[in-house]
Each structure stands twice: as C-alpha cells, then as structure tokens.
Amino acid sequence: MKAIVVVGASLAGLRGAEALRQQGFDGTLTMIGAEPHLPYDRPPLSKEVLRGTWEPEQASLVRGDNIDKLELDLRLGRRATSLDTGRRRVELDDGSAVSYDGLLIATGATPRRLPGTDGMEGVHTLRTLDDCLAIRAGLERGPRVAVVGAGFIGAEVAATCRQRGLDVTMIEMLPVPLEPAVGADVGEALAAVHRDEGVDLRLGVGVDAIEGDGRVEAVRLSDGSRVEADLVVVGVGVAPETGWLEGSGVKVDDGVACDARCATSVPGVVAAGDVASWHNRTFDETMRVEHWSNAAEQARAATSTLLAGDGGGDPFESVPFFWSDQYDLKIQSAGRLAGADASRIVSGSLETRRFLKLYGRGGRLVGALAVNEPRRLMVMRRQIRALPDFDEAVAAASDDGSA
Ligand SMILES: Cc1cc2nc3c(=O)[nH]c(=O)nc-3n(C[C@H](O)[C@H](O)[C@H](O)COP(=O)(O)OP(=O)(O)OC[C@H]3O[C@@H](n4cnc5c(N)ncnc54)[C@H](O)[C@@H]3O)c2cc1C
Structure with missing residues (x-):
C-alpha cells in the first residue's frame, strides 16, 4: 500500500495517522480536515475552554513536533465532497482530488x-x-x-x-x-x-x-x-457526517456501516470514531459510539485492518467508556447502559453524590456508571469485558459484600 488518505482531522483521524506510522506505514499519508485548525480535543469545549479557564491552545491534540513526525500531506480547511471508490479517489471542495490505496473515514458527527x-x-x-x-x-x-x-x-x-x-x-x-x-x-x-x-x-x-x-x-x-x-x-444530539459518501457505494446505516474489524462494504476503506457503526462482538451488538476513548481506540483497530489488507485484521471488541464533568461531579460510564433489564446501586448513594451502579442484561453484567468513583469504574470496565453473571458481580462489588 503506497498511499493512504484520512478524511477528518480530529481525534480519530489523528490517532489513525499515528497508528499507521507506528505500524510501519511509510507511504504517502494525506489528512483532509474541513476545519481550519490543527486537531484539537472537544471535551474541553463544554468545560474548561467555555468556562474561560483554558485558552484554545490548551485543547490542542498536537504536542511539540508530534504532527511533523507523521510527515502528513495535511489539507486543512478542505472538505471532502465525494468519494469515487471505483477509481479510489477522494474529491475535495476546491475541485482537486486525492488518490488512495487505503482510506480511513473519520468525519465524526454534526449537531442537529x-x-x-x-x-x-x-x-x-x-x-x-x-x-x-x-x-x-x-x-x-x-x-x-x-x-x-x-x-x-x-x-x-x-x-x-x-x-x-x-x-x-x-x-x-x-x-x-x-x-x-x-x-x-x-x-x-x-x-x-x-x-x-x-x-x-x-x-x-x-x-x-x-x-x-x-x-x-x-x-x-x-x-x-x-x-x-x-x-x-x-444540544439535541448529532448525526453522523456521511453526506459526502452518497453514491460512493460505501454502505451507510446510522453512520458508516462496518463489520467487526471496522472494514466498510468497500475494499480498502475503513472507518472509526463517531461516524462509524460496527459489530462489537463483546456485546454481540452493532453500535455507534460517540465517546472520546472509542474514537481513539477504534482508529487504531481500523488502521490495523487497513494495513492487513482484504479480509485481514482483528475484530474491534471494546467496552465503551465515557465521562462527563458537571460541577463537582465526575460521571463515568462503561459498557452498555441503555436497554438494561436489571440495575443496582452497589456502593454509595445518590444523596451523597458518590456511587457506583451496575447494569445487567439477560443475567449478565453489561454496564456500570459511577459518580465520583473513578477507580472503581475502571475496575468494572475490565470486568465487563467478560460479561460475568450479574448477581455475582453485584454481590462482589457491594459495599456490604465481599468487595
Ligand atoms: C463539546 C463536546 C464535549 C465532549 N465531551 C466529551 C466527554 O466529556 N467525554 C467523552 O467521552 N466524549 C466527549 N465528547 C465526544 C468526543 O469529543 C467525540 O466522541 C470525538 O470528538 C469523536 O472524534 P472523531 O474524530 O470521531 O469525530 P470529530 O471529533 O467530530 O471529528 C471529525 C472531523 O472531521 C471533519 N470533517 C467532517 N466532514 C468532513 C469532510 N467531508 N471532509 C473533511 N473533514 C470533515 C470535521 O470538521 C471534524 O473536524 C464531547 C464532544 C463535544 C462536541
């Protein structure tokens, strides 16, 4: 593979480019980003930067010369307008086009x-x-x-x-x-x-x-x-940014539809981050996840699949993780909460604003939510991977149990 194009110059795009170089890809790497800015982090936009305690530079994802080391052909302020999968070309809003052997779609989502x-x-x-x-x-x-x-x-x-x-x-x-x-x-x-x-x-x-x-x-x-x-x-939700893929043959179904390895319906094209929906084997469920850590982790998995070639690569099996900071609350979740048929607060209480709640489905532990209990949440995230018995997990994690 000689030329890889990454569309989307944010978290998934940057982490994907980094992973490609780390995995030894030494061909031409083009990154196209609609925004004029170098990649930056979005979580501080509703927190520190909006509060005025951080200046925009502090949200940058570019540290020192890490972006130069990637030797990118970086096209910022340029939008991909269409994709020709037959000729393997991405067309841009200035009328130019970039050819690829491999393509990572990382165009995220847009607010409704x-x-x-x-x-x-x-x-x-x-x-x-x-x-x-x-x-x-x-x-x-x-x-x-x-x-x-x-x-x-x-x-x-x-x-x-x-x-x-x-x-x-x-x-x-x-x-x-x-x-x-x-x-x-x-x-x-x-x-x-x-x-x-x-x-x-x-x-x-x-x-x-x-x-x-x-x-x-x-x-x-x-x-x-x-x-x-x-x-x-x-703040009424977002829609995956897939309009530019219309007519390309890349299947879209609540985002870019991917298999377990983050490969799309078209050879040589993978997707990651908020735009990608994929079959997560951990939960045997097709999902699209709008969380920071998913974008970073999935980009690595998707680029491995790209480099492995058709049919290669490992499934991206993940336990989604999310956090939100509001006042003095650090709210964190792991796994799948929606659709749970059982749930229990196993530690702390809502009144003290510090607790751990576990979520179960079909008798299995599938999710956890913590307020101001970061360490315990991380332990649960690791446990969820094996989908243990819900009642046993509750007993083990309960304050009055053996935890
Ligand atoms: C205000 C805010 C706060 C958040 N806080 C949290 C948090 O506390 N915890 C958490 O887990 N997650 C949080 N998130 C979510 C997290 O930031 C996203 O999951 C993450 O940014 C997804 O990364 P991405 O690279 O997939 O997509 P994005 O970050 O959306 O990046 C996609 C990029 O692609 C570009 N693009 C789109 N279309 C094109 C095109 N046609 N051509 C070229 N470029 C294109 C876009 O301009 C954008 O720069 C927050 C998000 C926001 C907006």
Missing part, C-alpha cells in the same frame, strides 16, 4: 439544529472550537442562557454557565433527563443537582419556536410558557 433557527443570532450548537469561542464571547456579555436538551453536552453547558454566574434555564423533552441512558433514579439525581446549583429546569416540554427578529429573544415551549433568553445553546 432546531428548524427555523438558521442564521438567527444568539442561537448556537456546540461541536467545534469556533462554536465554543462564539458561545464564550456571547457569555461574556452576561446573557440569560437557555439550553435546549439536558443530555450530557447540554448539562455540561448548563453547569459551565452556572459556574460563570449566569442565569440558566435548561429545557428537556423527557420527564426525567437521560432516563433511557442511565435509568430514572440516576436521571432524577442529576436533575436535582442542576436544580440545587440554580438551574431552572423545565422537564417534559418541547420547544415550539425560538422567537426573535434576527436575534433570539425567547424560547416558546410546548406547554405554552415562554423562556426569555439572550443566548440559546441547542
């Missing part, structure tokens, strides 16, 4: 927007550094903030805005935030934390319209109420 808000001043989504800096500049004017969506990104933005002393209303369609993901008890406990911290939480209501003449003035809710706001952050 609320209809009718395009171009309205003061209404934001948060995905990129530029999004973050625009919101941060707005926060400096001391606005009344409305956050639409109480998922992890929305909740982090709300927490950060409260830490900046701003008035925050958070609006969530579900009666209990995050209930499908973490269960009602944890969702309610997290809601209580936000209320205690001064967030005006509106649950079980949708957004009917964002009002304002060119600039946001209020959010009108489905219960008829109106939340006055000068700045709105919409």
Whole structure:
C-alpha cells in the first residue's frame, strides 16, 4: 500500500495517522480536515475552554513536533465532497482530488439544529472550537442562557454557565433527563443537582419556536410558557457526517456501516470514531459510539485492518467508556447502559453524590456508571469485558459484600 488518505482531522483521524506510522506505514499519508485548525480535543469545549479557564491552545491534540513526525500531506480547511471508490479517489471542495490505496473515514458527527433557527443570532450548537469561542464571547456579555436538551453536552453547558454566574434555564423533552441512558433514579439525581446549583429546569416540554427578529429573544415551549433568553445553546444530539459518501457505494446505516474489524462494504476503506457503526462482538451488538476513548481506540483497530489488507485484521471488541464533568461531579460510564433489564446501586448513594451502579442484561453484567468513583469504574470496565453473571458481580462489588 503506497498511499493512504484520512478524511477528518480530529481525534480519530489523528490517532489513525499515528497508528499507521507506528505500524510501519511509510507511504504517502494525506489528512483532509474541513476545519481550519490543527486537531484539537472537544471535551474541553463544554468545560474548561467555555468556562474561560483554558485558552484554545490548551485543547490542542498536537504536542511539540508530534504532527511533523507523521510527515502528513495535511489539507486543512478542505472538505471532502465525494468519494469515487471505483477509481479510489477522494474529491475535495476546491475541485482537486486525492488518490488512495487505503482510506480511513473519520468525519465524526454534526449537531442537529432546531428548524427555523438558521442564521438567527444568539442561537448556537456546540461541536467545534469556533462554536465554543462564539458561545464564550456571547457569555461574556452576561446573557440569560437557555439550553435546549439536558443530555450530557447540554448539562455540561448548563453547569459551565452556572459556574460563570449566569442565569440558566435548561429545557428537556423527557420527564426525567437521560432516563433511557442511565435509568430514572440516576436521571432524577442529576436533575436535582442542576436544580440545587440554580438551574431552572423545565422537564417534559418541547420547544415550539425560538422567537426573535434576527436575534433570539425567547424560547416558546410546548406547554405554552415562554423562556426569555439572550443566548440559546441547542444540544439535541448529532448525526453522523456521511453526506459526502452518497453514491460512493460505501454502505451507510446510522453512520458508516462496518463489520467487526471496522472494514466498510468497500475494499480498502475503513472507518472509526463517531461516524462509524460496527459489530462489537463483546456485546454481540452493532453500535455507534460517540465517546472520546472509542474514537481513539477504534482508529487504531481500523488502521490495523487497513494495513492487513482484504479480509485481514482483528475484530474491534471494546467496552465503551465515557465521562462527563458537571460541577463537582465526575460521571463515568462503561459498557452498555441503555436497554438494561436489571440495575443496582452497589456502593454509595445518590444523596451523597458518590456511587457506583451496575447494569445487567439477560443475567449478565453489561454496564456500570459511577459518580465520583473513578477507580472503581475502571475496575468494572475490565470486568465487563467478560460479561460475568450479574448477581455475582453485584454481590462482589457491594459495599456490604465481599468487595
Ligand atoms: C463539546 C463536546 C464535549 C465532549 N465531551 C466529551 C466527554 O466529556 N467525554 C467523552 O467521552 N466524549 C466527549 N465528547 C465526544 C468526543 O469529543 C467525540 O466522541 C470525538 O470528538 C469523536 O472524534 P472523531 O474524530 O470521531 O469525530 P470529530 O471529533 O467530530 O471529528 C471529525 C472531523 O472531521 C471533519 N470533517 C467532517 N466532514 C468532513 C469532510 N467531508 N471532509 C473533511 N473533514 C470533515 C470535521 O470538521 C471534524 O473536524 C464531547 C464532544 C463535544 C462536541
């Protein structure tokens, strides 16, 4: 293989390029990134950078000369617009094209927007550094903030805005935030934390319209109420960035559809990170994971598959891991929480804001969630890999048991 192209110059793209060089690939390595920036980390965008305690440079993923050592043909500020898998060419928005023998798709995901808000001043989504800096500049004017969506990104933005002393209303369609993901008890406990911290939480209501003449003035809710706001952050989920693959023959089904080895439906093309859906044999489940550690780990697996050639490579069997920082809470999860048919808090309590909860499915331990218990969560992540018996895992991990 002489030429490899990586589309997407963020976490999965960079880790993929690093892995290729570490695995001895010494051919031409081209990386195409739509943003003008060198690869940077997104988690600080809703935390330290938004809070103003970090400058953007501190979120950079480029340390010293690590990027120079990769000897990349780096095309930043350039978007891949289409893919010709027959001729093995990626076409770019400046009319140029790059040929490849192997291709890593790492184009991540894009936030969903609320209809009718395009171009309205003061209404934001948060995905990129530029999004973050625009919101941060707005926060400096001391606005009344409305956050639409109480998922992890929305909740982090709300927490950060409260830490900046701003008035925050958070609006969530579900009666209990995050209930499908973490269960009602944890969702309610997290809601209580936000209320205690001064967030005006509106649950079980949708957004009917964002009002304002060119600039946001209020959010009108489905219960008829109106939340006055000068700045709105919409955190209602993301969609995998696959539009540029239309007509390429690369199968897309909730992201780029991959087999267990992260290989796509087209030879010589692999995918990793938020854009990739793959069959995770650990859980015997096809999944797409929007977590930092997955992007980093999957990129390594996908590039191994690429270098191994058709049919080669090992399955990417992983136990997904995620964290979220809100106020003084470090929330972490491992494995699969959604779809659990059993769950138990085995240590600590919701009231003390420190606990470990285990999740089971079909009698097996499949997930764990911890608040301010980082070490115990890591132990559980290792255990989940073997899907042990749920009751035995609960007994072993319980404070009153043998743990
Ligand atoms: C604000 C925020 C906070 C987060 N906090 C956490 C956290 O606390 N914990 C956690 O586990 N995860 C967190 N995440 C998720 C984590 O950052 C993502 O899982 C990770 O960034 C995924 O990396 P990726 O490389 O797959 O995709 P992305 O980071 O989305 O990168 C994809 C890149 O591809 C580029 N691109 C897209 N289309 C094209 C194209 N056609 N041509 C060229 N380039 C293209 C994009 O511009 C982008 O730069 C957070 C995400 C955000 C946005």
